[in-house]
Amino acid sequence: MENLIGLLVLAPLLGAGVLLCGGRRLDRSGPWLGTLLAAVSFALGVVLFADMLGKGGEERALDVTVFQWVPVGGFRADVGFHLDQLSMTFVLLITGVGSLIHLYSVGYMAHDERKRRFFGYLNLFLAAMLLLVLADNYLLLYVGWEGVGLASYLLIGFWQHKPSAATAAKKAFLVNRVGDMGLSIAIMLLFTTFGTFAFDPVLTRATDAGEGKLTAVALMLLLAACGKSAQVPLQSWLGDAMEGPTPVSALIHAATMVTAGVYLITRSGAVFDAAPDAQTAVVTVGAVTLLFGAIVGCAKDDIKKALAGSTMSQIGYMILAAGLGPIGYVFAIMHLVTHGFFKAGLFLGAGSVMHGMNDEVDMRRYGGLRTYMPVTFVTFGLGYLAIIGFPGLSGFFSKDKIIEAAFAKGGTEGWILGGAALLGAAITAYYMTRVMLLTFFGEKRWQPDAEGEMPHPHESPRTMTVPMIVLAFGSVFAGGLFSINDTFLKWLEPVTGHEEGHSPVSALTVTAATMVVLVIGVAIAWAQYGRRPVPVTAPRGSLLTRAARRDLLQDDFNHVVLVRGGEHLTRSLVYVDHSLVDGVVNGTAASVGGLSGRMRKLQNGYARSYAVSMFGGAAVLIAATLLMRAV
């Protein structure tokens, strides 16, 4: 079994290698090869899963060290894997959703001449992501962490000829790098504190270290999570990342990669549990982001950006849950999984819509598509119901638990967090309804595209609809399945631990409140977009709307402070380098030259003045000699 873990990672890696180096020969077969290898990976995951189910709860973890990676003095980093229930969950999600999206991409990218490379990148992503969740130490996790960042960079910028895509890719990588900096500092802190950064020794002995150190580690890990999971303040890249092809948005920027932050926090639970201050920071980030993302999601007219706001917001929920400690870890992961299903489904639906609408992304130019794309409409609709938490569907179960747990945090903090989560649920209902209404209902507001061609919406090919249908099943049933008998809780508990929260409000009250806010949200959206016609160009809107359209001005802040400031800094440094650092040297050279020029004048060609110099020299010589004697 142990060897299969390595194969799990190796299969997509091999695919990436072959596809990227293979040359034109693989242009035709490449997509299918990539999909096949993703499926192989998934199959291996299932085998391992079956094997794991056959063992008792505590013995399920598998450890395997493949080889010594960097053995230097007291520093040892190995390439080793740790497969337990938590990673298993991720493996299945990643390979499962990943395979589906590979399949979807076969149709979606059919007409792209560089699709071979696209699948290579997708496989690369799968490999890196698997490495991330399977690593048995932080440094190897870091490799996967940056690896997914690279894949994300490559895929966001896949259509490189579009400057906006290239810029978005760069931005994503850079913002992620800031987070990565946090992760690497965290690893260094762990190393100096524990002398190692393997999960097992660190996590089992976490409490032996001082709280201050642990808080520092935890905060750095949080920074990393913020970068990867697009949490405030490092969330700005996610919206732009929608420049990438839609399957990418579905896989990387909705279902899997962006949830890596949640994985990191959950994985490092022992560290966070021993650093309450850091936990407070985590929940704050989560709460702020869930509202931030939701508000942004309300204002966007670009369907993918609206969904991206939603992703941010939903991950905010997860982070919030993870920050709650043992009462929340399981629910964070559960929401992560269900979110993986419905958000991927929603994105694939959006992709399907765009596919039929000549790549139009502005929802104000959609409308009334339900009859033209029935499968898309139904699967998207199920995803919609799941995300807003319609009773019985996946999102209902997972989100409800998080809101409950937030209240259970207790004290003022609990009320604030719970309130925020509830408010978030209302806004979610609002913006998702808005998306739904704008896209599938109302009159047609189709516009000709850049070439003046009117769109002819049509249902997508089978390769695209099948994954959507599968994901829709997940969106509908996953939550329910997980919640029956607390299956998911029992599955994960041996890894993450679990405590029952003691909520000041009963579970039933919370559910009721959730239902109420849901209805309110939907109702407002209906009032705004369902009952009256929607203008094709967006109205100016309130101050808040305008701010939300601009990602609550965060980008502007970044632009003014970081980009402009950075430009000024580099420009002035270039000047300093040229004039000051170089200037000192050149100045010295110039002054030697000047001195030389002046001394040269003494050599005026007159023999008599030479004689004067000699005479003076002799006088000085004599005087100096006498003086030496005198002293």
Next chain:
Amino acid sequence: MNPVNYLYLAALLFTIGAAGVLIRRNAIVIFMCVELMLNACNLAFVTFARLHGNLDGQIIAFFTMVVAAAEVVVGLAIIVTIFRSRHSASVDDAGLLKL
């Protein structure tokens, strides 16, 4: 008379010669000033020989004279050559080589 006074005279002559080198423009005059300096040296040698009571100084004075004579030969030759090509014996006119 105290022989030391001859030394003072020698120093004076030497200084006059040196000053002449520095002041005068004509190469011949300068050269004569150098000769004056050499002769000042001779005077000093002779005086010292007298003071020390040995002959070395006096012998040296003869050597000096010979050397000075040789110097005159070479010096005058050079000065005359440059005078013929420049029609001037002023050292200040010979200023092509400079800087």
Next chain:
Amino acid sequence: MSHAASVHSLWTMSADAPQKIPAPHIEYAQLSPTLIVLGAAVLGILVEAFLPRRTRHPVQLLLTCVALAAAFAAVVALAAGGYGTGKAHAAAMGAVAVDGPALFLQGTILLVSLVAVFTFAERRLDPAAHGRPVDSFAAQGAAVPGGRAEQDAVRAGFTTTEVFPLLLFAVGGMLVFPAADDLLTLFVALEVFSLPLYVLCALARRKRLLSQESAVKYFLLGAFSSAFLLFGVALLYGYAGTVTYSGIADVVNGNVRMLDPALAATTGNDALLLIGGALVLMGLLFKVGAVPFHMWTPDVYQGAPTPVTGFMAAATKVAGFGALLRLLYVVLPGLRWDWRPVMWGVAIVTMLVGAIVAVTQTDVKRLLAYSSIAHAGFILAGVVATSPDGVSSVLFYLGAYSFVTLGAFSVVTLVRDAGGEATHLSKWAGLGRRSPLTAATFAVFLLAFAGIPLTSGFAGKFAVFKAAAQGGAGPLVIVGVVSSAIAAFFYVRVIVLMFFSEPKEDGPTVAVPSPLTSSAIAIGVAVTLALGVAPQYFLDLAGRAGVFVR
């Protein structure tokens, strides 16, 4: 008047018994190098007088070469005979020392002169005048430049073969100069090698005005400085009552009791000693081109015929520093604490001024002149080390430096345009493109000047700085390093010009020399590299030659 009476009695005594003057005991064998050279010089004069004009050049060349080689063989024989070490002593009644430093320097001077003779004899660089090959020297030195006499002389194919005997005389003086063991010999030797040099400077074939001007300047300033030197000798004589080095040293060290208390006014008078010493020093510093007595150097180096410049720059420096070393190490060691600070100052100023002023030079020969000034400063740093290591390092440096200099000036003779040698730096632009080999050779010399490792310049510089550092002159080493850095700048500038600048349309051509100049340059390069890569043998030689006889 007791002492007046005693002086009188001296006179009367010698008048009474003139036949009793003992014949001086002269060790002819030990002086043979000098005697050979001077004898050959006299022969050379006879050749001038009696042989037909056509045959003079080859005969003179042969005579000179043979004489120099024979003299060198004599030096080697003396050294092999142990005169450099165990049998070292003052020959010729104490007038000339035969010891390690003397033999080493004489050997160096002879070798350098021999190579210099090759450049003197070069007759292929200038286009032949009226079908006859010409060398670098005026057809008729006495003729007015551009005048009728000159034209006639050129047409008649005159060449100034007198340069060879002149060179030999100068070499003879130079051989004695560092070996001189009393101040009178020092002075005479100085004049013997200076006077021919004055004449040689005036004998350029091209640019005769510059040549004559340089001669006048050199002569006047040289005479001026030798007057100072002579006055210094007089004062030292007054101080010690003798002009032999050992005698003066004895008095300085207090080994001689005052013969007559009445002489105390002069004998042992430290003011006389100090002033006299300073003046003699000044005369020697003038010859080696140390600041502030350096100002003749650039003008004379530029104006003199280039072979003469090369000879002068190499050999004079060797002879001058040899004499300086002997004076400081034999006569004045007891005064070390008086002259060392002064020499420190001179060394520092010399290094810095030489390096700094060179930065803005535009003429190759002037550039090399300032470079030689800077190098004089480096050598002075070794001189002030006041240790046997210091002596041997200076000896080594002189040997290394003289060949580099000679080689460099030889290359300068090759680069020519219509007006003769093209010494202006701008004309050297792109030389590396036109004549890579010539430029590369010059670059090797420049790098050696700059003290880049694997050249003799580096080994020499390292040796003197090492001696200086060990002798407690750390600051001198620092200044030396700083001025090396400045100096590197202008050496590099020339290399840049040669290799990285585009050649000019009307740029100079590189003349193809005869084997004479070629071998001079080749020897320069070979010695430069040999002394850079494997200096140990020569360091040993210099080390064994590091002790002066008293």
Next chain:
Amino acid sequence: MAFPLLTLTAAIPAVGAVATAAVPAGRRTAAKWLALAFSLATLALAAVQLVRFDPGGTSQASSSGGAKGPFQLTESHAWIADFGVRYELGVDGIAVVLIALAALLIPFIMLAGWHDADPLETRSSRWRPTQGFFALILMVEAMVVISFEATDVFLFYIFFEAMLIPMYFLIGGFGDGAAEHGEAGAAAQRSYAAVKFLLYNLVGGLIMLAAVIGLYAVTADQLGTGTFSLQEIVQARAAGKLDIATTTERALFLGFFFAFAVKAPLWPLHTWLPNAMGEATAPVAVLITAVVDKVGTFAMLRFCLQLFPEASKWATPVIVVLSLISILYGALLAVGQRDIKRLVAYASISHFGFIVLGIFAMTSQGQSGATLYMVNHGVSTAALMLVAGFLISRRGSRLIADYGGVQKVAPVLAGTFLVGGLATLSLPGLAPFVSEFLVLVGTFSRYPVAGGIATLGIVLAALYVLVLYQRTMTGPVKEEVRGMPDLRARELAVVAPLIALLLFLGVYPKPVTEILDPAVRHTMSQVHQADPKPDVNDVEAAK
């Protein structure tokens, strides 16, 4: 006498240089192949060194006196006794790896610069730039190799300095044809760059010369005879026979360090590098930064730390600050560059900051990381710079703004460029990551603040690499770029092995670290430094 393997490794390229230079003007191609053959022979010898080197063993008895030390394959002969100089060669783990790196890169450099020195027109029969170019490269290789091998300070110094000369001609004599101001302007800029290179390094070297002389004076004073033998000095100090006064030791250390800091280069002595790398052809730029500059950082480890351990510790705070400035300053300036090659140069300055930081962090991770960094930086910069050179040779411009959309027309070129760039920004999975992380960890465990600040460098690295890639490779295809050919077979043969090596060393650096580790431990013990202990120190035991 043992087989003089080390001498031979240095002699082969030297002989090759002479042989190549002697090839007649008309036989350019023959000269190239000859040079390549010699460089490959050197590579083979370097490989033999690697094989013969025993990472675990301390030393065979050296022929001089059987002194045990960290050096192997030693050779020792009398050379200049008067200066206390011996011809002493020996390699430790660090040297043997760096020799291998140099020997490995040179053939690629030659291949990459295959046509860089072809004369535009046949001027005179004596003008043989091609022969010169390849001969000079071999000459540099010989000198670099012997610098790595020398265990005599003076011997090292000589080649450390002498190597400037061929480098100088390589920089000044050969350009990449990309000129903003026409051919004459390019020549002027190039010679300016060459002069600047030479003068900076010469001044550094001269200051070191003063220190070398000082070292001699000290040893001669105390040991009776002066010596430059690294081992002799180290052993004498250990035995208490040589006691260098504190101020003297510091002064000597500074003299040495200054030269190495110029060569490395460290802020603020770095300004020669952008000029030199910008004006030189790409292969020569690689030669500068990937091969020659490594001698500087290598010498810090071998000479500064081992000769002057106390002074090294004394100077550490300042050097750490300087290297931090280098890291950030180099990165920020790289962001601000408009010229591709200058950008890579500033990136290198940033990386050299990391290397120096690692060396002076005085932890085994830091020093191992730094030594590994030297190797990795060599390979990664070679990859990036050579591809950049191929790019520049196609368009005839170094300005970033002159490119755009290259990815579309030359995907392989763009792809390899990206891999080179990713290696430069230390992406995990590629070689530089391992070393950079080791440096950071090593620094962090002793100087947490410095380690934290240095981490900012990785963000900035991402910035300059990605901005460069974005501006040149992505976006709409520019008119001038259209029709640009993709990598040719020769070029791919240069880049592909380098990339493979980057991947291999990123995934499995153990073979290299195993050789480096004992040498680093030895150095650490010389400086009397031990790694800081972790707070929770029995973790491994508990595990």
